[in-house]
Amino acid sequence: MKTENSEDVSHKTKEEGKVKAVALLSGGLDSQLAVRMVKEQGIEVEAVAIKTPFCDFDCGKGCGHKVLEVATELDINIKTVYLGKEYLTMLKNPKHGYGSGMNPCIDCRMMMYEEAKKHMEKIGASFVITGEVLHQRPMSQNSNALSIIERGTEMEGKVLRPLSAKLLTPTTPETKGLVNRSLLGSIRGRSRKGQLDLATKYGILDPPNAAGGCLLTDPHFSKRVRDLLKYVISEPSLNDMDLLKIGRHFRLDPISKLVVGRNHAENEMLLAYCQDFDYLIQPVLIPGPVSILRFHKKADMRKHKKLLQLAIMITLRYSDTLQGKIYEVQVIQKKRGWKKLISSQRCENDEFDAFRI
Numbered sequence: 001m002k003t004e005n006s007e008d009v010s011h012k013t014k015e016e017g018k019v020k021a022v023a024l025l026s027g028g029l030d031s032q033l034a035v036r037m038v039k040e041q042g043i044e045v046e047a048v049a050i051k052t053p054f055c056d057f058d059c060g061k062g063c064g065h066k067v068l069e070v071a072t073e074l075d076i077n078i079k080t081v082y083l084g085k086e087y088l089t090m091l092k093n094p095k096h097g098y099g100s101g102m103n104p105c106i107d108c109r110m111m112m113y114e115e116a117k118k119h120m121e122k123i124g125a126s127f128v129i130t131g132e133v134l135h136q137r138p139m140s141q142n143s144n145a146l147s148i149i150e151r152g153t154e155m156e157g158k159v160l161r162p163l164s165a166k167l168l169t170p171t172t173p174e175t176k177g178l179v180n181r182s183l184l185g186s187i188r189g190r191s192r193k194g195q196l197d198l199a200t201k202y203g204i205l206d207p208p209n210a211a212g213g214c215l216l217t218d219p220h221f222s223k224r225v226r227d228l229l230k231y232v233i234s235e236p237s238l239n240d241m242d243l244l245k246i247g248r249h250f251r252l253d254p255i256s257k258l259v260v261g262r263n264h265a266e267n268e269m270l271l272a273y274c275q276d277f278d279y280l281i282q283p284v285l286i287p288g289p290v291s292i293l294r295f296h297k298k299a300d301m302r303k304h305k306k307l308l309q310l311a312i313m314i315t316l317r318y319s320d321t322l323q324g325k326i327y328e329v330q331v332i333q334k335k336r337g338w339k340k341l342i343s344s345q346r347c348e349n350d351e352f353d354a355f356r357i
């Protein structure tokens with residue numbers, strides 16, 4: 001196997017005349033089965049694996065780290081692509097809307113298809129294969145959505161979904177006889193029985209669990225994303241998005257947000273994510289969390305002071321403190337070269353519950 005990234009694309013020399021396909025590969029079961037079904041027809045396959053800020057590779061929480069391992073097992077070359085800023089731009093205003101959470105599945109799949117298409121054209125492959133299963137996911141895997149995605153990427157007839165192919169309109173590789181349709185699958189829906197039967201057939205001893213979907217399908221995480229996109233008028237940064245994945249979040253007012261660490265690991269991450277313009281708050285002499293107070297827009301110092309005071313009181317509520325007693329916290333803001341010790345009481349839950357995101 002040869003690994004490639006989006007900056008450095010190369011591929012091994014192919015046998016003259018051999019049919020080639022590009023697979024959108026995740027570390028999950030479905031896409032690897034799709035590759036096996038096509039490979040066993042003598043077709044040469046290369047993979048493209050997509051990482052977004054919310055999902056390791058393609059769809060599937062937690063399976064992304066396995067994608068290189070899977071490519072090795074399948075003995076195929078792989079190109080990894082990271083969709084970062086451009087993904088956030090799309091997320092703010094997806095043409096085809098969101099699913100049940102903040103998951104813009106149709107636009108997201110289009111971006112993935114575009115990457116597969118680019119690689120297909122680059123290596124002279126005839127078509128793309130995916131592990132999509134008809135009606136497995138409500139937003140992006142129904143016939144209408146699949147054809148919208150194909151039309152939107154000018155890939156009509158060029159995307160073969162081996163697991164469900166017999167239930168779908170024949171694709172160009174099938175009608176041209178490059179692929180034998182009778183050997184393809186007719187799996188539909190959310191049950192994994194068909195996939196597990198195929199895993200047994202291919203001797204996959206420990207098939208990965210069904211993917212749980214990316215973070216954008218999680219209702220709690222979606223609430224944070226919605227809040228950020230509502231209040232950050234300019235483009236949110238990747239750092240803003242990384243912050244959403246950790247800590248307790250509080251919307252203090254339309255231009256400021258507080259994030260409070262929940263454990264040692266999150267405190268360390270908050271220290272790493274803290275930007276020069278953030279206020280970094282840490283209790284001194286008592287155990288307590290790291291917090292970041294972030295302003296999305298400029299505000300006068302009076303406003304900063306008022307919100308900083310509230311942020312300190314919330315931080316102290318999650319520290320080893322008693323009601324009514326005074327404690328010291330250290331506040332740093334690198335941009336102004338600010339480092340101060342500030343004394344305060346904690347506030348009580350009912351005083352800040354309304355700010356929780």
Ligand code: SF4
Nearest residue numbers: 059103104105108214
């Ligand atoms: S669940 Fe939807 S938004 Fe998330 S990676 Fe899959 S297609 Fe994209």
